Amino acid sequence: AQSVSQHNHHVILSEAASLELGCNYSYGGTVNLFWYVQYPGQHLQLLLKYFSGDPLVKGIKGFEAEFIKSKFSFNLRKPSVQWSDTAEYFCAVYNTGGFKTIFGAGTRLFVKA
């Protein structure tokens, strides 16, 4: 069965530290890949997405993600985090053949000021 794995459930960083959140998926076919962010008490918002082309995708607020097809990975990165990046981050994979989007369990990021 298709699955999405986010390696870290909780991450604590200090401001200005670099961030990398891991995401791996199990589906071998064509996929669309997404990262969503959920700020405390709010709904999920789309951070960035990958469909095809350049495997390095840039999103809002300085976030980027790299698709490595051979590793079935789509890791999220940010060179320097801010306190306002404190949120939960969800990786999601859309299986173009099955028309379903599967979300990972989420990674809670806490940035210390």
Added chain:
Amino acid sequence: DAGVIQSPRHEVTEMGQEVTLRCKPISGHNSLFWYRQTMMRGLELLIYFNNNVPIDDSGMPEDRFSAKMPNASFSTLKIQPSEPRDSAVYFCASSPARTNYGYTFGSGTRLTVV
């Protein structure tokens, strides 16, 4: 564009009562999704519609749950009878087409069943 609109924002009800959650998708979006979010199970897809037709309801936990989409601008998720373990945040999301270009989520309904 007002985004995806859900109501109510909060619902507290007693066990055994019927609960109806409502969602208005973004105009022109063909697909609508209902998700449930809990600490224990994370984000779960309950059901999704394409052009008002239910496509996959395999995520609906039990017969107590039902969902309808009578027209392109309105959907409901009903729980009858409700149980304490149904307590969660229920999100509705919509997207422009069956192919996923990214979802727009509503603000969610926080349901507490006591």
